[in-house]
Amino acid sequence: MTVQQPLPVPATPSAEPAQTADTPARVTPMMEQYLEIKAAHPGLLLFYRMGDFYELFFEDAESASKALGIMLTKRGKHQGADIPMCGVPVERADDYLHRLIEKGFRVAVCEQMEDPAAARARGNKSVVRRDVVRLVTPGTLTEDTLLDARTNNYLLAVARARASGGADRFGLAWIDISTSEFMVTECASGELAATLARINPNEVIVTDALYSDSELGPLWRELSAVTPLTRDVFDSSTAERRLCDYFAIATTDGLAAMSRLEATAAAAAVTYIDRTQVGKRPPLSPPSREAVGTTMAIDPATRANLELTRTLAGERRGSLLDAIDCTVTPAGSRLLAQRLAAPLTDAAQIARRLDAVATFVSDSAAREDIRSILRGAPDMSRALARLSVGRGGPRDLAGIRDGILAADQALARLAELDQPPQEIADVIEALARPSRELAAEFASALAEQLPLIKRDGGFVREGYEPALDEARNLRDASRLVVAAMQARYADDTGIKGLKIRHNNVLGYFVEVTAQHGDKLMTPPLNATFIHRQTLAGQVRFTTSELGETEAKIANAGERALNLELQIFDRLAAKALAASDDLRDAAHAFARLDVATALAKLAIDDNYVRPEVDASLGFAIEAGRHPVVEQALKRDGAPFIANTCDLSPAPGQHSGQIWLVTGPNMAGKSTFLRQNALIALMAQIGSFVPATRARIGIVDRLFSRVGAADDLARGRSTFMVEMVETAAILNQASERSLVILDEIGRGTATFDGLSIAWAAIEHLHETNRCRTLFATHYHELTALSAKLPRLFNATVRVKEWQGDVVFLHEVLPGSADRSYGIQVAKLAGLPPPVIARAKAVLAKLEAQDRGQTARALADDLPLFAVPSRAASEPAPPSEAELLIEAVKVLHPDEMSPREALDALYALRAKLPKN
Template sequence: MMEQFIEIKAANPDSLLFYRMGDFYELFFEDAVDASRALGITLTKRGQHMGREIPMCGVPVHAADDYLQRLISLGFRVAVCEQVEDPAEAKKRGSKSVVKRDVIRLVTPGTLTEDKLLSPSESNHLMAIARIKGSDEAHYGLAWIDISTGSFRVAESRQARLLADVMRIEPREIVLPEQMFYDAEEHALVDQLGRRASPQPQVLFDSATAEGRIARYFDVSSLDGFGSFSRAELAAASAALAYVEKTQINERPPLEPPQRELDGDTLFIDPATRANLELTRTLSGERSGSLLKAIDRTVTGGGGRKLSEWLMSPLTDPKAIDRRLEAVGWFLNEGRFAEDLRTALRGVADMPRALSRLALNRGGPRDLGALLAGATAARQVAQLFAGRETPEILAGALEAIAAFPADFTDFLTACLDDELPLLKRDGGFVRPGYHGELEELRSLRDESRRVIAGLQLSYAEETGIRSLKIKHNNVLGYFIEVTAANSGPLTEGEARARFIHRQTMANAMRFTTTELSDLETRIANAADQAMAIELQLFEAMVGEAVASGTAIKAAAEALSVLDVLSALAQLAEEQGYVRPIVDESLAFDIVAGRHPVVEQALRRQAADPFVANDCKLSPPDDTTLAGAIWMLTGPNMGGKSTFLRQNALIAIMAQMGSFVPAGSAHIGVVDRLFSRVGASDDLARGRSTFMVEMVETAAILNLATNRSLVILDEIGRGTATFDGLSIAWAAVENLHEVNRSRALFATHYHELTALSESLARLANVTMKVKEWDGDVVFLHEVAPGAADRSYGIQVARLAGLPDAVVARAKDVLTQLESSERENPALTLVDDLPLFSAELHRERKKAETVASGPSPLDTRLADIHPDDLTPREALELIYELKRLSAGRPGN
């Protein structure tokens, strides 16, 4: 057995081998050590190999999905090895023969299909990246597949935007040519992809054989019907398919033909911007607190995935955007109808994932039930819309829903029972009365006593022998028994041929009939035969489902679109959002804009309402092909970062087809969105906070166009003051003169506000504050003008810095601001007692002298130690301790 394990493990060296032994999957050697540590299960031993004990651990087969989920989340890949031979066949080769086993599936993060291993509202993409080297620069092909739903997309990319394109898809697993792991030019990319990246043989990415592999998979002679693809796209698509075939072994998931996404169809958002804006997850990796969580009102798993797809890939075609906005507005005006629709949609199960499991022979009766539930909901939705005039996008969705195969729906309705088991081997999923022979077998299986009693009554009436009995024993099986005196009607005349004598006893005689023998055989085999019929019907239903797969997926897609559009309408009504104007202009005019996530958080906390602000970055006139720049100054905690982010989020929401949190919004389509907000380092790649800041700023200045929206916060703060100011100054000038982008530029370098005198499209705005008794009150309002102070010391005090530090900081600030020396800090050197601690003690001492003796000093003066008893001395210690605790400075 261990020889078999070692042989199979050698063929799957990069995976943990789940080796099936009875009711357990066992792991051995290093696999066992790794799995026991990762899963927290007991590590045992089994025999020896080459003189050393073999580590071993195992997991129950019935709980394997839970353990797989934990292993996959930790980055492991698992090879599932099952028995592929009946143990009885193995015994024929000898008592010590080992049952044949083989790997039936490789479980990897990007090839999951089980419900327990997948999030209902998140896609699970496997991505392949192929590289084709050209004369100028390398071209990349991207292909991404979600085998749980069958979606298959391809696109081209370039090195400058490759990581951004990958992050837009958020694949769970990425396969790359193994040579990319050793290429110095690609090292940075592979490093950023992390453990999601998996090296694969170069032959999988061969563009010369790619078209043939794809054609064979989809059983077509040519790819012309699928569209036109570049060499890089074909290589990536072929590699993705090859990896799917490799992991699924003998099964083939029902994938859609590859669909090509064109460069420029979606809003380009670089990786840093996606992270900073927290579109689908916060910086800490949590879904709660992200924009997706704040706007998600979908009621189906497919709708949740579709909403995420729209959010991660906003459109750049104003007509396509307007079609979505029109549908959201239609639902908003049809409030009662929208509620009825959403009630119907709640009955929609995840049909694409159920269909995929069925096609891969991993499905069960409940997956068929999911298809039936989806079909039923689709009919209800179609009935709701009957006779209504709808916008274009809804009309297209309804056509797909109406095309759901009615014959397949009727078949499932008639065949499937209401209560369904999880596994097909459990049986009982065929509706009673659907199949005549199955009903007879079930009766025999479940009601054999009643059937025998009925036959006994029939024989008794036929022979006239009331005492006739049908009995059973392990030797004869079922038999008819009568007393010897009453045996005549069974042994005389024609009855003699019908009733076959089996045994004569002292007082009785035993007989059988052909009918009773057949019934006995049928009773003995009823359970197996009933199961066989149910499994035949199951395979028939699965076959119909797979044959109708294209129509089922199209209907599921349409239902998801309806879910998203109606959910966005509910969001708009609930939060008071408005329909934006999105066109080909360079306008960016937001009136009373709000941050969608912060606003909802404030409402949940019953805090003060969110303060809305305008943002006008439109060109000054129609002839100017460049947007405005707002130079935003003001204190920390004043709301600058919130204001920056909210305008970027409003642009994303508008271009994904959502209403937006504003009084009104007019946005000329943004082709690229850049956000440089917050501070972070990348120590693993040798990058300091300032280096990361400069790399991200360089990407913006190199890639932004006049159609882009740029959000910059505190450029240059990570280095010396004058260096940082110089960099920020030059960056603003470049944005204004070269990129000509619409931009928000927040800074603490108040000197930059002077640029408004020379840069025509730059305007100064500030976060308003109010001072009250030495404290600062943040009004969170954006107003024209420039801040004259940063209020950093007041913010430090609010953060809880010790009073002595705050007081000393005020002293230093006063001296720095009043000094006329070239380096004002030099005037403070002699005034820095070591290092302000002594100053603190001197101040406390002066305060004590000015206020007279303290209660502690007075009490100490009254004490006469020689007159104290031990008990009085102890009580005095407690008293002095209390006085000391209340003394100023403690």
């Protein structure tokens, strides 16, 4: 985690800097300006513009040079010591900014606010006016070079409401200023970690007090960048006013119906954006409220175990997202990642998405035509965001033009569909909204070849603006005059090598070799040629005629560029005025991209449409693991499909528990994961890898697969396993899907067996959820005699000449052994070790632990805690009530009288006996 320092309120340097004990009485005017601007932005690296470079000084220079691997130099002295300095070229600044942001730095960009010539006109010692124009932080990026095109870049604000008699609640607001998305929601303290994992923010802002909270500290440390801010940013009493101010509205009644806590988080987010963008407010979509329970809850451990968007090694390749992402646009890839992070729990909304996919599955010609059109559609959302904050260029205007033209092409093709489903009908409506006149004007205004930066000029098409054409002709004609002048000077002097050159210091000058320099400095030529500079091999001159021509060229070129910049601003303003329609069209492109991409995936990999309803059903016929199947396909190997049915049996109202036994390497973990992934894919609106699938809505998905320690929190592998298992047993409901692999294997045999035994009983009697439970404890299969919803399944293997052959088939029944020694042999353990292990195993098996387990199953009463549904929690004990009462006390915030009252209240809660 990177801890960010609180952002200061940007300040304009005063004319008279304050003197401090650390500031010398006399510093250069430039360094005086630097120190003042730096003092107004503590905790940030200051990119101080000097000509064509951003310079860094003092500690900033030392930190940046180390982080970027660039040379550390020095410039003058301060308080008797050398001033460390390093710099980066302005034209490559984005590359360096990207590297600094990745390393956790934040940067204040300080630009020159006037032309150096204007500063010189005020006096020789005058300094160019400079000011910070932007604060660059991980959650407020807009440039393509700083962003991953396929991933959202979210800034998340978290506000807390302290509860006097219950759990705290949190308001969350997250914004991607590069696409204008703005969402809010509210959650309980127990759901905060899962919600953060789902949003996956690039930067989180919280109050100082919330950041310092001892219970939440471990959660903040898991995040990439956390910025603690002062309490005023999260002031709930001013939240509505700040939101109205940002959106330029009189009341928030027109926005989504937000709770006070959600509004507080939303106001904090827009306040932070306002500060970092220094007055340039990117237009945001009005906040959209995400209702609680509308998406599948997936905790961080489950996301990591199932490798939804990243593998356990942190790579995209090998994840579920990588396997199913066939999108052709960055916006489509981002939307698919959003859907994968938050599967729906509304069967009707899921059906809408599936209808769209089914349309393009059945019409391959339309699918491929649309995908071809989408490949030419630019990322309009991010182009609009750059234009809104003054960082856009001519290519962003072209992106708007091309996006509207692509919308026309898509509309024409979609019009050929016979009775398109509602999802596609909504897409058609959104694509029709942008103004076609806007695209026509952009097409007539923009040249064929466009520069990246508007200051380079040359992006306005000839003939669009007569005044611009006139200025360009004058500029270009003047340059021809210079070429003719060079030829004439060469003839008049007899110096064939005479050249007229230009640089930013001298402007235009006549240059000859050193051997001809004396000739131009003697009569009669010295009356025309005025000496300017002597170098080792060249001598430079000017003439009155050349000076006058240079002035004409400069004026003509500057006028042409200024006219182009005015045209750019005018076109950008028109694009921003139509931003709502353009954003709707951009989102429609993304929805269309996802639908056609999932259709292509379904055709290429033989997926079927799942049946998703509100039941507790869960029946998958011949299911396959989407990631593993693709890997095997690349190697030319088939994937062995398996069936899984966790649906309630006739007359029952709770799902089944499958107890899966079998050796390592047989495919138990793959079987568990594939069923969880199929359920998740179905609820994002995707076809699934199976021959048939019926999924009753899953409200929460839990996975405890694999083993890893957490040394940062002082947790062993077994402790992590128990923490994750506890979360499942405490939270899973009958509508949840749970997959558990090898519970209890990290401790002593009988300890682990006992924990696994009790966990199965709890899942069966209390949680009553649909569950896949893989284990090597074959003794647990005896529980099926007492637990009516427990079903024994095993992974089929064969022994052949002392070796084990994995068939990867899941069948009813139970394994009678683990084949661990055969797997160890395959792994290459030395033959003497294998022989000794077989001898020890034979001795242990003689004790017949299985018979002992069956006896235990007969003798032990079933689950000592009374059976109940998860929706009917047991009343808390008096001790638990007392503990909860103590937890909500905050001694540091209580007066002596309040503390005494609390003590009496606790005493009153003690048992009467």
